[in-house]
Amino acid sequence: MPALLGFGAEGWGWALLSGAALTLAVALTAMAIGTVLGAALTVAQVSRWPWLTRSAAIYGLVLRGVPELLVVLLLYFGAPGLLAEVAALFGLPAPGSPPAFLTGSLAIGLVSAAYQAEVFRGGLLAVPRGQIEAAMAAGMGPFTRFRRVIAPQVLHRVLPPLGNIWQFNLKDSALVSITGLAELMRVSLVAAGSSRQPFLFFAAAMALYLVLTSVSSAAFGLLERRGNRWAGAR
Numbered sequence: 001m002p003a004l005l006g007f008g009a010e011g012w013g014w015a016l017l018s019g020a021a022l023t024l025a026v027a028l029t030a031m032a033i034g035t036v037l038g039a040a041l042t043v044a045q046v047s048r049w050p051w052l053t054r055s056a057a058i059y060g061l062v063l064r065g066v067p068e069l070l071v072v073l074l075l076y077f078g079a080p081g082l083l084a085e086v087a088a089l090f091g092l093p094a095p096g097s098p099p100a101f102l103t104g105s106l107a108i109g110l111v112s113a114a115y116q117a118e119v120f121r122g123g124l125l126a127v128p129r130g131q132i133e134a135a136m137a138a139g140m141g142p143f144t145r146f147r148r149v150i151a152p153q154v155l156h157r158v159l160p161p162l163g164n165i166w167q168f169n170l171k172d173s174a175l176v177s178i179t180g181l182a183e184l185m186r187v188s189l190v191a192a193g194s195s196r197q198p199f200l201f202f203a204a205a206m207a208l209y210l211v212l213t214s215v216s217s218a219a220f221g222l223l224e225r226r227g228n229r230w231a232g233a234r
Helices: 013-045 050-065 068-089 100-125 129-137 142-179 184-195 198-233
Strands: none
Touching: 013 050, 013 100, 013 142, 013 184, 013 198, 050 100, 068 100, 068 142, 100 142, 129 142, 142 184, 142 198, 184 198
16 A cells, blocks of 8 residues: 555656646646736725726625636636637637646636735735825835835735635645646546545645645745844834
């Protein structure tokens, strides 16, 4: 039985580690997508245009209100048919199924953006208005105000909740296994079925997920401590 987890000809060690690396890649890509889109949604939420504010609110309501698995299924299985119909209207060939990695990362990133937007909005609203007005009175332009006054304080406040969102992204990456992408969950499922040792491989997958989440927690903890020292020195 230990040989099944080894790195020999009959072992699944390299496949499990490769799956863990792919899981990490999916989570990182999803987090990046969520951060960029979440920041854009935050700008929309605090904008002066009601239609933009309402659009961002509807996005958050929908994406926070549906299961992540449904979003993955919608993009991977539903989007190709819709794109084929749109392409047919313009006399173009059907684009086919999108890459599983891209679809999974995008699906998790879209949901992550809805949560990150609320985190960024809370951090932005926590910045004292007086400091922004003082920066304006000192002649700082919008970019300088954001870089020197707003961004440091927002980042200090949003790091803990962003750490939680990252952990959710890391675990939600297991949902991408339904697309056939050989991430950690998919590899463990295939290995369990091939060897008929489900407990062994699911336990190994659990251990690898715990390693990823524990290292991530330690990294975010280090960033938070450095941020607290920076804030205390101000």
